[in-house]
Amino acid sequence: MSDKVYNVLIVGVGGQGIILASDVLSRAAARYGYDVKKNEIHGMAQRGGSVSSHVRFGKSVSSPIIKTGEADVLLSFEQIEAVRYFPFLAETGKVILNDHKILPPAVFTGKQEYPPDVIEKIKAKVPDAVVVDGLAVAEQVGNPRVVNVVFLGVLSAFLDIPATTYEEVLKESLKPKLVDVNLKAFHQGRALAAA
Amino acid sequence: MKELLSGNEAIARGAYEYGVRLASAYPGTPSTEILEYIGERYPEIKAGWAPNEKVAVEVASGAAYGGSRAIAVMKHVGLNVAADPFMTLTYTGVNGGFVIVVCDDPGMHSSQNEQDTRNYAKFARVPCLEPSDSQEAKDMMGEALKISEDFDTPVLLRSSTRVSHSMSLVELGARIEGPRELGLKKDILKCVMLPAFARLRHPIIEQRLKDLAKYAETCSFNKIIPGDDSLGIISAGVAFQYAREVVPEASFLKLGMVWPLPEQLIRSFAAKVKRLVVIEDLDPFIEEAIRLMGIQVEGKELTGLCGELSPEKVEEALKGSSSAKSIGAIDMELPPRPPNMCPGCPHRATFTALKKNKVYVAGDIGCYTLGAAPPLSMLDNCLCMGAGIGIAAGLDRSLGDLAKGKAVAVIGDSTFFHSGMTPLLDLAYNGGSTTVIIMDNRTTAMTGAQPNPGTGYTLREEPTGMVDIEKLAGAFGFRRVKTLNPYKVKEFEQAVKEELEAPEPSVIIARAPCALLKTERILPDRPLRIREDVCIGCKACINTGCPALEFVKIDQPAEGDKRKGFSRINEALCVGCRVCMEVCKSDAIEEAS
Numbered sequence: 001m002s003d004k005v006y007n008v009l010i011v012g013v014g015g016q017g018i019i020l021a022s023d024v025l026s027r028a029a030a031r032y033g034y035d036v037k038k039n040e041i042h043g044m045a046q047r048g049g050s051v052s053s054h055v056r057f058g059k060s061v062s063s064p065i066i067k068t069g070e071a072d073v074l075l076s077f078e079q080i081e082a083v084r085y086f087p088f089l090a091e092t093g094k095v096i097l098n099d100h101k102i103l104p105p106a107v108f109t110g111k112q113e114y115p116p117d118v119i120e121k122i123k124a125k126v127p128d129a130v131v132v133d134g135l136a137v138a139e140q141v142g143n144p145r146v147v148n149v150v151f152l153g154v155l156s157a158f159l160d161i162p163a164t165t166y167e168e169v170l171k172e173s174l175k176p177k178l179v180d181v182n183l184k185a186f187h188q189g190r191a192l193a194a195a
Numbered sequence: 196m197k198e199l200l201s202g203n204e205a206i207a208r209g210a211y212e213y214g215v216r217l218a219s220a221y222p223g224t225p226s227t228e229i230l231e232y233i234g235e236r237y238p239e240i241k242a243g244w245a246p247n248e249k250v251a252v253e254v255a256s257g258a259a260y261g262g263s264r265a266i267a268v269m270k271h272v273g274l275n276v277a278a279d280p281f282m283t284l285t286y287t288g289v290n291g292g293f294v295i296v297v298c299d300d301p302g303m304h305s306s307q308n309e310q311d312t313r314n315y316a317k318f319a320r321v322p323c324l325e326p327s328d329s330q331e332a333k334d335m336m337g338e339a340l341k342i343s344e345d346f347d348t349p350v351l352l353r354s355s356t357r358v359s360h361s362m363s364l365v366e367l368g369a370r371i372e373g374p375r376e377l378g379l380k381k382d383i384l385k386c387v388m389l390p391a392f393a394r395l396r397h398p399i400i401e402q403r404l405k406d407l408a409k410y411a412e413t414c415s416f417n418k419i420i421p422g423d424d425s426l427g428i429i430s431a432g433v434a435f436q437y438a439r440e441v442v443p444e445a446s447f448l449k450l451g452m453v454w455p456l457p458e459q460l461i462r463s464f465a466a467k468v469k470r471l472v473v474i475e476d477l478d479p480f481i482e483e484a485i486r487l488m489g490i491q492v493e494g495k496e497l498t499g500l501c502g503e504l505s506p507e508k509v510e511e512a513l514k515g516s517s518s519a520k521s522i523g524a525i526d527m528e529l530p531p532r533p534p535n536m537c538p539g540c541p542h543r544a545t546f547t548a549l550k551k552n553k554v555y556v557a558g559d560i561g562c563y564t565l566g567a568a569p570p571l572s573m574l575d576n577c578l579c580m581g582a583g584i585g586i587a588a589g590l591d592r593s594l595g596d597l598a599k600g601k602a603v604a605v606i607g608d609s610t611f612f613h614s615g616m617t618p619l620l621d622l623a624y625n626g627g628s629t630t631v632i633i634m635d636n637r638t639t640a641m642t643g644a645q646p647n648p649g650t651g652y653t654l655r656e657e658p659t660g661m662v663d664i665e666k667l668a669g670a671f672g673f674r675r676v677k678t679l680n681p682y683k684v685k686e687f688e689q690a691v692k693e694e695l696e697a698p699e700p701s702v703i704i705a706r707a708p709c710a711l712l713k714t715e716r717i718l719p720d721r722p723l724r725i726r727e728d729v730c731i732g733c734k735a736c737i738n739t740g741c742p743a744l745e746f747v748k749i750d751q752p753a754e755g756d757k758r759k760g761f762s763r764i765n766e767a768l769c770v771g772c773r774v775c776m777e778v779c780k781s782d783a784i785e786e787a788s
Binding site: 030038047049050061067070081086087089090091103104106108109110111112114115122126 | 436
């Protein structure tokens with residue numbers, strides 16, 4: 001275990017399972033022996049607003065929120081939300097992106113266009129950005145609702161916490177009948193990161 | 196092993212471990228989860244949602260008078276509502292430990308203002324403790340209860356959005372009961388605040404404050420963390436964590452008890468450091484107190500008075516710039532993503548009708564405040580809980596014909612029980628011609644669906660009495676009271692028109708459960724679809740603002756097609772409320788098969 005504090009910023013839209021993903025990550029980090037702090041802004045999450053969850057873990061963590069320019073990994077469950085939070089990413093940071101669009105009100109009411117070429121623009125800044133169609137993977141695994149755990153799997157490949165620790169936390173936090181499909185989703189995601 | 200708890204979970208846990216026997220609260224972000232956790236996890240604590248924060252403080256005061264340890268929980272603006280009992284409870288004192296947990300919202304993530312609760316501590320001469328993480332949140336509950344009993348005073352425990360909604364590791368302990376004997380105890384001189392008795396109490400609380408200031412000098416939560424004395428930071432709450440993050444090498448005076456302040460401790464710390472800076476969220480509360488001691492100190496001129504602090508704000512304030520190397524922004528015009536009413540929300544239906552009525556809408560706080568957002572733009576003011584009814588009455592009475600038939604008030608069920616009943620009584624009593632629309636969605640939706648006195652069940656899902664709003668309005672003296680299904684937009688529009696034409700005030704109850712509620716469900720959960728060839732592209736449906744609808748532009752129209760686009764329904768989101776069907780001018784909407 002290194003002395004470094006890892007900064008993971010998970011963003012998206014209310015209802016995408018961001019809080020569960022960041023909860024499992026935080027608990028896995030704590031179980032592995034790190035000091036952990038996590039913060040999220042979710043007051044209006046159920047109503048389609050932008051949601052962000054900051055997870056920080058290491059030997060000793062003070063601030064529960066990540067500084068602009070300090071995130072080691074930015075995981076975004078939606079295309080333009082990655083852009084919204086992009087300045088949080090460190091110069092050397094990694095990007096994990098769900099290839100998915102959720103139209104905000106100005107777009108679905110026809111007042112504004114959904115910005116084009118989002119993935120290209122992100123890749124221009126971070127060429128090794130991992131872009132995954134999470135819904136397709138989740139459906140292939142057998143449940144469209146496990147997109148968040150697919151991405152937890154992708155994310156896990158970039159962090160210093162063993163896969164077995166996540167597995168233990170997932171088993172503890174989920175209803176028994178959902179454990180298998182979520183473990184499958186996790187490993188599928190983890191394998192995608194390695195590919 | 197330590198457990199990862201949010202600040203709110205830790206406060207609830209603290210209430211459990213330190214023998215709290217009663218908890219009362221009204222929901223309000225970021226405080227809501229505290230009573231929810233108590234309800235779910237700690238049956239030892241009698242707990243329930245109060246109709247408002249004033250009642251919560253009164254209920255908890257009763258418990259404390261009887262010797263129980265008690266807490267009342269609220270968001271910052273809730274203490275305004277509870278200020279009346281609070282400002283005199285400080286005179287009577289408590290008996291059993293009494294802690295008022297107040298969660299501030301620097302940055303206004305979910306609030307209408309950015310007031311700083313510490314000012315109430317000074318105002319009321321009561322101590323205030325402020326945790327900076329979850330472990331402290333739990334530990335300080337014990338400390339606050341003990342101070343409350345030792346000094347016979349209510350105590351404020353001030354949390355904030357970033358403490359309440361951050362998780363960190365907490366060592367758990369077993370429950371211990373409070374020390375006071377339980378029972379009804381007569382003490383008229385102390386508890387009946389007649390002028391003559393209150394005059395006796397006032398000097399006692401002034402002396403109490405002096406005694407508390409002495410205690411603050413040795414309170415274990417006020418501590419010096421020695422470091423490089425070229426920079427000395429005095430800080431509290433999450434701001435302390437930000438400062439530790441960005442200048443870990445500095446000397447710190449970490450304050451856990453932020454009122455009254457430990458003057459000698461501050462003086463000795465100030466004397467030892469070269470540069471003294473206070474880092475605190477919101478008001479220059481500690482800073483000004485230190486200036487009054489005649490000590491030179493920097494503070495808000497560095498960090499600013501508005502908005503919440505962040506690690507980078509603190510770093511920029513102390514060092515001039517942030518050390519982090521950001522990858523930078525991507526140049527792109529980003530559409531904002533504000534919160535929105537959900538697909539199927541009955542409030543959207545009500546606002547859609549009111550838009551047709553072309554009325555001025557006085558409102559207040561709840562999910563329906565989102566009715567102010569485009570494309571509906573149908574809420575014209577939001578001042579505080581319950582304000583809309585009084586404002587509509589005032590407009591109606593003062594403007595006469597200028598407002599007659601043109602102004603209504605809207606209020607949700609939980610907000611109505613919180614502070615809408617008295618202004619409704621004013622309207623019945625003093626008269627007028629406005630119409631009050633009570634949007635009864637059968638829950639306290641904005642804070643995550645807590646039950647309220649209109650739902651028929653309690654915090655712990657036990658069945659209980661249910662307010663009959665129709666009868667209540669009748670008992671107040673309203674002769675015109677109607678209950679309508681808001682999804683029937685045309686009927687609703689007609690009813691509002693009729694009520695506004697009537698020469699007396701009226702009440703319309705728009706009753707339909709929140710679209711997220713699984714109980715009492717009346718939505719068919721069968722999605723609709725739009726026949727794209729029939730749609731004339733008028734956007735009547737789009738202008739309801741439903742997230743299940745999308746306007747699809749036509750770039751290359753077929754010959755004779757003059758439309759700029761057409762509407763489409765996202766069947767995965769549509770719950771079949773049919774509001775779009777009600778407003779459709781071309782009969783283009785049908786049930787998806």
